[in-house]
Amino acid sequence: MKTIILLPPSEGKADGGNKPPLKSVSGITADLIEAIKEADPKKLYGLKEKALAKAVAVNDEILNSKTMPAIERYTGVVYDAIDYRTLKNKSDFDKKVLIVSGLFGLVSPADLIPNYRLKIDKLKAAKLWLDSNSEQLKDRFVIDLLPQAHKKAVKYDHGIEVEFVLKKAGKKMPAGHQGKHIKGRFVRWLIENNIADSKQFKDFKEEGYTWTGDFFLKEI
Template sequence: MLIVLPPSETKSHGGSGAPLDLAELSFPELTPVRRELVDALSTLPVDDALETLKISEKLRGEAESNTRLWTNPTMPAIERYTGVLYDALDAATLEDTSRLAVGSALFGVVRAADPIPHYRLSGGSKLGGRTMKSRWGKLITEALSGEFIVDLRSGTYQTLGKVPGAVTVRVVSGETRQVISHFNKHFKGEFARALALHDAGSVGDVVDIARAAGLDIEFDGGPELTLVTP
């Protein structure tokens, strides 16, 4: 089982790892596109990057950091990404993170231990006039084929490489039955943590693991689960 998490806009800076070496990343079939994107992003003038990335002057440091993608230090991907989902996941307290991966506009998909630098690029960005979806084509889908996938990526990142048959999760309010957005990431983080502690080979296994962890999961026999919040 591989649990594919969504990335986060916020990321930890710094790191103690050597500069980016694409040969060190999982899914080597993604290397050519990764190289093209890193080269394009790192050579994009900072003023142009602010517009391309749709970020304000206050975040100029993010664009400046992109110019050093080949030289900045790295850290494991699971430590690089931060935010609500990653707080709930609390990967630092997991003995084994090998079942975790993260979707990425820049790297396609990386496993938890893959060393990556700080960067700023979203799945909805255009770089060199091309969308991330057009750049990745079918490569991410093909890279993830052959494994049992639990896909927790947001819609934007799923479109970069859809995985037919993957288990997905919809988070709804127990009171209104409406899809929730504010706490969506928190509950997906709890869900991912529960799964990371066990192995699963079917959607039924996933349901059993989640329910044993105290999560309210509705299952109609298909690959889409509904997680009902308190």
Template structure:
């Protein structure tokens, strides 16, 4: 079972790991695409980046140092609503091992990475124009690296950038059946935390729904995939 997550614009600074070595990352079939993306980022840095605000200056510095700066596990590098709700750092060891084994994050710079993969801070999104490259051309075939049953919690933009055949999308809605925005991300993070804490091993959407029913998690089947009801958006709870 694989859980596909989007990256986040915000990232934790620093790290205690050695500098980026793409050979240490999961999914070695992405090595060529990663090399092209990093070379394009080098060209972007050489051409000069916008440093007009403190945030943009930090982003530019991160990009300039992406090959030499310290790393940390991807699940700790990404921050923001989804990752705050998942709160990987507070998981029990067994739940954290589940995350490391099952969670895959899609990076616009490095393609798919495992939760435990050591990555640096960087500022590249699906909208970034990398000189000499197109995001879709870089990652359109990356989905071939994902095998087995996968649930897709990525945004539509990232799912379109690197389609994964057979991945089951998860829709997040309010108790009234309305689509959510901010709380969409919180609901996703809370769902992954619930899966990790339960140590779920499902090989199909139906098996996952059966677990959800037994755990009182409001996850159901739809014609398109799965639907999760976020019961109380103020607390991003899925139970």
């Protein structure tokens, strides 16, 4: 059974691109682009002034903008920690990783996409993508590294959710933003070591995290 690693996109994205604009998009993406145009920008983006104006401008040009591979488009802590440019087996990464995008559904790292702004909890995007995304995950073993909002956009029969948990003074809490870097490091480790079985997760030991059999735990 083929292993798929599910990642969220980053909210931050690289501008520009050196590949042609998209020639076509799926029906769901087309519907969402129309919904974006009709939505109240302030409610949709939760931004103000210059940041709001930029988000509106970016989405106005989705179908006309230059594209780049998704792995280059998405920036942020998780993707910095993966450090795709230095991976020796990039082809394995491209085959195994899928990114759950609010606008484009399941995106391969090599897929060409334009800059865009759409959180998956807006415009019922997660619900719209659920059936399509889930169909693509049939007969796959899923290593799920998604936040709660993105989990609503997928269903799968075989897989494991991976969480990073902090323990302080006997109390456990989600690693949250602090867990983003280790999440990226974990994905890199999965690819570099061709990991396909959760029994091997115990061999991943970075930044003080240890696999408990259910989640990664770090005492602070």
